[in-house]
Amino acid sequence: MRFSKNISSLVPSPTLAISARAKQMRAAGESVIDLSAGEPSFPTPDVGIAGGVDFVRSGKSGYPPTPGIPELRSAVADYINESTELASIEPANVIISAGVKQALFNLSFCLFQEGDEVMVPTPYWPTYLAVVQLAGALPVIVPTAWDEGFRIDIDDLERLRTPATKALFLNSPGNPSGGVYDRDLMEQLAAWARENDVWIVSDEIYRRLYYQGDSAPSIYDVAHAADRVVHLDGVSKAFSMPGWRIGYAAAPTELIQKMSALQSQTTSGAAGPSQHAAAAVLASPERDDIVRGFRDILYRRRDTAVEALRDVPGLEVRVPAGAIYLYVRLTGSEDSLEVAEKLLVEAGVASVPGEPFGTPGYLRLNYSVADDELAEGLARIKTFFS
Numbered sequence: 001m002r003f004s005k006n007i008s009s010l011v012p013s014p015t016l017a018i019s020a021r022a023k024q025m026r027a028a029g030e031s032v033i034d035l036s037a038g039e040p041s042f043p044t045p046d047v048g049i050a051g052g053v054d055f056v057r058s059g060k061s062g063y064p065p066t067p068g069i070p071e072l073r074s075a076v077a078d079y080i081n082e083s084t085e086l087a088s089i090e091p092a093n094v095i096i097s098a099g100v101k102q103a104l105f106n107l108s109f110c111l112f113q114e115g116d117e118v119m120v121p122t123p124y125w126p127t128y129l130a131v132v133q134l135a136g137a138l139p140v141i142v143p144t145a146w147d148e149g150f151r152i153d154i155d156d157l158e159r160l161r162t163p164a165t166k167a168l169f170l171n172s173p174g175n176p177s178g179g180v181y182d183r184d185l186m187e188q189l190a191a192w193a194r195e196n197d198v199w200i201v202s203d204e205i206y207r208r209l210y211y212q213g214d215s216a217p218s219i220y221d222v223a224h225a226a227d228r229v230v231h232l233d234g235v236s237k238a239f240s241m242p243g244w245r246i247g248y249a250a251a252p253t254e255l256i257q258k259m260s261a262l263q264s265q266t267t268s269g270a271a272g273p274s275q276h277a278a279a280a281v282l283a284s285p286e287r288d289d290i291v292r293g294f295r296d297i298l299y300r301r302r303d304t305a306v307e308a309l310r311d312v313p314g315l316e317v318r319v320p321a322g323a324i325y326l327y328v329r330l331t332g333s334e335d336s337l338e339v340a341e342k343l344l345v346e347a348g349v350a351s352v353p354g355e356p357f358g359t360p361g362y363l364r365l366n367y368s369v370a371d372d373e374l375a376e377g378l379a380r381i382k383t384f385f386s
Contacts, residue, residue: 006134007134009133010130010133010134011130013126013127014126014352014356018036018340018344018350018351018352019034019036019037019350021344021350022034022036022037022344022350025344025348030348031348032344032348032349032350033348033349033350033369033373033376033377033380034350034366034369034373035349035350035351035365035366035367035369035374035377036350036351036352036364036366037366038175038324038325038366039236039237039240039242039366039368040237040240040242040294040298040324040368041240041368041369041370041373042240042294042297042368043240044239044240044241044244044277045239045240045241045281045284045286045290047280047281047284047286047290048235048239048241048244048277048278048280048281049277050280051276051277051278051279051280051281052244052273052274052276052277052280054276055272055273055276055277056273060272061272062272063268063269063272064269064270064271064272064275065269066260066263066264066268066269067094067095067096067256067259067260067263067269068094068095068096068248068269068270068275069096069272069275069276069279070091071275071276071279071283072096072246072248072275072276072278072279072282073091073092073094073095073096074091075278075279075282075283076091076094076096076248076250076282077089077090077091077093077094077250078282078283079282079287080220080231080233080250083208083214083215083218084215084218084220084221085218085220085221085222086220086221086223086225086226088225088226089220089226089250090253092253092256093226093250093251093252093253093256094248094249094250094256095248095249095251095256095259095260095263096246096247096248096269096270096275096278097246097247097248097249097263097267097269097270098245098246098247098267098269098270098271099234099236099245099246099247099270100203100205100232100233100234100236100247100248101127101131101247102247102263102266102267103232103234103247103248103249103259104127104128104131104201104203104232105131105134106249106259106262106263107201107230107249107251107255107259108131108132108134108135108137109134109135109262110255110258110259110262111135111166111167111199111255112132112135112136112137112166112167113135113136113137114136114137115137115164116135116136116137116138116164116166116167117137117138117139117140117162117164117165117166118132118137118138118139118140118165118166118167118168118169119139119140119142119157119160119161119165119167119168119169119198120132120139120140120141120142120169121141121142121143121144121150121152121169121170121171122141122142122143122144122150122357122358122359123144123150123174123176123177123327123354123357123358123359123362124141124169124171124357124358125171125175125176125203125357126356126357128169128171128203137166138164140160140165141358142156142157142160143156146318146329149179149318150174150177150179151179151181151185152181152185152189154188154189154192157189157192158192161196161198165196165198166198166199167198167199167200167201168189168193168198168199168200168201169201169203170189170200170201170202170203170219171202171203171204172186172202172204172206172207172216172217172322173206173207173209173210173216173320173321173322173323174206174322174323175205175206175323175325176325176327176352176354176357176362176364177320177323177325177327178320178321178322178323178324178325178326178327179320179321179322180210180212180216180217180321180322181216181217182217183217183221183222186217186218186219186221186222187222189219190219190222190223190224190229193228194224194228197228198228199228199229199230200219200223200228200229200230201230201232202218202219202229202230202231202232203232203233204216204218204219204231204232204233205232205233205234205236205237205238205247206237206238206322206323206324207233207238207322208237208238208291208295209237209238209291209294209295209298209322209323209324210295210321210322211295211298211299211302211320211321211322212321214288214292216321216322218231219231220250226250226251226252227252228252229251230249230250230251230255231249231250231251232247232248232249233247233248233250234246234247234248235247235278235281235282237323237324238291238294239278239281239290239291239294240294241277241278241281244274244277244278245270245271245274246270246274246275246277246278298324298367298368301367301368301371301374302319302320302326302367303319304367304374304375304378305326305365305367305374305378306319306326308378308379308381308382309326309328309378309381309382312381312382312385312386313332313385313386314330314331314332314333314385315328315329315330315331315385316328316329316330316331317329324366324367324368325364325365325366325367326364326365326367327354327362327363327364327365328362328363328365329361329362330361330362330363333361334360334361335360335361336353336354336355336360336361336362336363337353337355337360339353339363340352340353340363342384343363343381343384346384347380347381347383347384348380349377349380349381349384351363351364351365352364365377365381
């Protein structure tokens, strides 16, 4: 069977594949603690459930507008303006998609083409490379170091920049590292991008899951305007609504219009009940209290996980400033694929190896699972490495 060259380098999502394997092992009766999936364990907020259910009960079943229902686009614009320092985002600057992955796909197809280069710092979410390559462009890997907190070096960007450089991807707090770019670095990156006519695509899905303040620094805190900046977020992480599949992008109006046209020819947009559920959450007076409640629990679970693994032989652990992961360094092996396989088969703990993130020799562990699962998973990891 012959397939098009469009997907010649495409591989399935490694994080979803590992999580699916853990679920299959559980279904077969094996005891598996799944610390691989990139989702929080909290239930959907009541206000979101009510918003979705009310819409379903209304009997309305027509197609939503392709770029999103007006209520949600408006709620997203207000949320961005109230939680960042830009304060100039309008509903016309927002598109609603079926998860952040679709927003990434849309913007990549609209901005990038063969001959373009897109900078992606390590460790990276594998989807960044996939969408850039699907658009025909070339991902340019920007190395960062554990010893420097995976911090981007402007000199490295300048060394790798060419006339073909079209964009720089940012992810802070980062998946998988949990690392956060401070405001000073954000300002440097924004200035570098403006000077070199480079787009910034800033994935801020974990922005509110930040343990040193109410929000991690946003590109919208330092960008003078929304021009040549794409801000990505959604309700999957901070509001624990991953299965509702609502992500969004904020960008210049012209780009949003092109992304909407592309979306009209693919999915036609996100499901109506999900959009109404997300609008109810983002427009609710409880919005920030919901985030703080989740964050307080995650803060405790993070510290529990760090303390449990701090002195485990073969592992090096750092306290992440944000997100929902520990990204532990293996001190006895660079082959994290092999270690992750053994950890799953011999100890019944599913993790994600560092290879798909561009950094072999690491394991990503999700500490946002329920307390009893986390305790059991940490105990098994300690036994395995000891």
